[in-house]
Amino acid sequence: MASASIDSYRKGAMIYRGDTICKRRSIELLEELGLPKGLLPLEDMEEFGYNRETGFIWLVQGRKREHTFRKIKRQVSYAAEVTAFVEERKMKKMTGVKTKELLLWLSVVEMYVDDPSSGKITFKTGTGLSDSFPVSAFELQQ
Numbered sequence: 139m140a141s142a143s144i145d146s147y148r149k150g151a152m153i154y155r156g157d158t159i160c161k162r163r164s165i166e167l168l169e170e171l172g173l174p175k176g177l178l179p180l181e182d183m184e185e186f187g188y189n190r191e192t193g194f195i196w197l198v199q200g201r202k203r204e205h206t207f208r209k210i211k212r213q214v215s216y217a218a219e220v221t222a223f224v225e226e227r228k229m230k231k232m233t234g235v236k237t238k239e240l241l242l243w244l245s246v247v248e249m250y251v252d253d254p255s256s257g258k259i260t261f262k263t264g265t266g267l268s269d270s271f272p273v274s275a276f277e278l279q280q
Contacts, residue, residue: 144219147194151187151188151189152187152190153186154186155185156184157184160183160197163186164183173227173249174276175276175277175278176276176279178216178220179279180216181199181203182199183199185197185198188224195222195223196220196221197219202215203216204216208279209272210275213237215243218234220232220233227250227252227254228248228250229249231248237261246263257274258270258273259272
C-alpha cells in the first residue's frame with residue numbers, strides 16, 4: 139500500500155505493477171540516469187512509479203529486504219517502500235535505504251556519481267557521513 143507521500147506524486151506519474159516489469163523499468167531508469175543498474179536489488183516488487191515532472195520515484199516491495207554487496211562487503215537494508223528524487227547521476231531525499239556501519243544502521247539520504255570518469259559512487263547518510271565506492275560494486279549480479 140502506497141504511503142501519503144507517494145499518493146501526492148501519483149498524478150502524472152508512470153506506474154507499473156508486478157515484479158518483472160517493475161524490475162525492468164527500475165533498471166532502465168537507473169541506466170538512463172547514469173547510475174549502476176544493480177543499485178536497487180529489490181525482490182517481489184509490487185509497484186514502481188516515476189513522476190518525470192518532479193523527479194520523484196517510488197518502489198514498493200512485499201517486505202523489507204537486506205542485501206550484501208559482496209565486492210565491498212557492505213550490508214544494505216531496503217524497506218518495503220523506497221522513495222527518492224532523481225536527476226542525472228543522482229538520487230536525493232531518499233527514504234527506506236539503510237547501510238550498516240559497524241553495528242549501527244544509518245539511513246542513506248543521497249547517492250551520486252559526481253564524475254563518471256572517476257568510476258566512483260558516493261553515498262551520504264543522514265548523519266552527514268559519506269563514503270565512496272567503485273561503481274562496479276553495484277552492477278547487476280547474475
